[in-house]
Amino acid sequence: MKNVMGIIVNNPCKELAALTEHRNPLTLPFFARYRLVDFELSNMVNSDIGKIGVIASDKYRSLLDHVGTGQEWGLSRKSQSMVILQGSRRVGDVKQRDINLMDFEKNAMVFERNKVDDVLIAAPSIVSKADYRELVAAHRGWGADVTLVATEMQMGEKHPECLYMNIGSNGRIEKVNVGPRRTNTHQYSSKLIIRRETLMHLMEMAPELGEYELLTLIRENYKSLNVRCFVYSGYLRRITSIKDYFTTNLELLDTCVSCELFSGERTIYTKVKDNHPALYKDTSDVKNACVASGSIVHGEVRNAVIFRQVVQEKGSSIKNSVVMEGCHIGEGTQLDYVIADRNVTIGKNVVLKGTKDSPVVLKKEMVI
Secondary structure: OOOEEEEEOOOOOHHHHHHHOOOOHHHOEEOOOEEOHHHHHHHHHHOOOOEEEEEEOOOOHHHHHHHOOOHHHOOOOOOOOEEEEEOOOOOOOOOOOOOEHHHHHHOHHHHHHOOOOEEEEEOOOEEEOOOOHHHHHHHHHHOOOEEEEEEEOOOOOOOOOOEEEEEOHHHEEEEEEEOOOOOOOEEEEEEEEEEHHHHHHHHHHHHHHOOOEHHHHHHHOOOOOOEEEEEOOOOEEEOOOHHHHHHHHHHOOOHHHHHHHHOOOOOOOOOOOOOOOOEEOOOOEEEEEEEOOOOEEOOEEEEEEEOOOOEEOOOOEEEOOEEOOOOEEOOOOEEEOEEEOOOOEEOOOOEEEOOOOOOEEEOOOOEO
16 A cells, blocks of 8 residues: 555553563563554554554664564564654653654654555554555545544443544544543544655644643544545454453454454464464363463363463363463462453462452563
């Protein structure tokens, strides 16, 4: 897709701090073998966007380790089809921003040199499988300055700091506000496409106005700008809290949902690791679970996501849980509604039980 540049922003989320204090939010492990950045990176590649930038503001070592040269996604730094962009410092920046124009100012030369018509901006916290060619066609057909991607409001998907709106004919936004109202019909999905010239103009305005949140500038000027809304109807989940992360992982155990994301021609790519297949011992009893390669299962697994190289000893039980790579679950241990980060070691006969709304979170390399 010509004349479009894709940018994946880096917006740390305080509610995910227990899982992101030692890693970049872009590389949060997800559903046994993926990282959150894989979804938007794959969507852009599958939409034939030839220039992609990933903003790395902090803890970027995990991002560089995972993305590498972009080879797994058919990208190459040699051809500059993918670039890692330096983000602004967050020190002293107490306001949490979805799209921080300070990050774009830091890389202004990239946008000046690349004479693309439009810039597609997406957050790393979105799990979806999208073809952006239809979005770009609609955006250009409307002659829009900005086109926000939105989904219809659903029960239980209300976030107090999210952007909500009502949509009229031809994607026109009739009302926009922060936080849901009874009359709102659609919710912003943390993706948008903006004309490069409009983006550069807003970047110039930001220091004068003292406002660096792109969404705020768009919301405050949506009547003077040509702002439209494109409604996405496929599967999409925002990962902005521990509950979101936990619920979405387990939701993908539904084969109808997982097939929508992972089957078909448009593949979700990730870094390949060569491991032997998961080993299920005679004592294992596994139902409704996703178990990644390299794991060894001796016990009971129900409604759980097990990452690579997990060892579960006999007599143990893992239910309604997410267990990340390299964990060791001791003999006779019971886990129910638990998120275990990487390399957690749990001894014998330990019982840990959380709830659906508040799972127990075990931090990386914790020993119990």
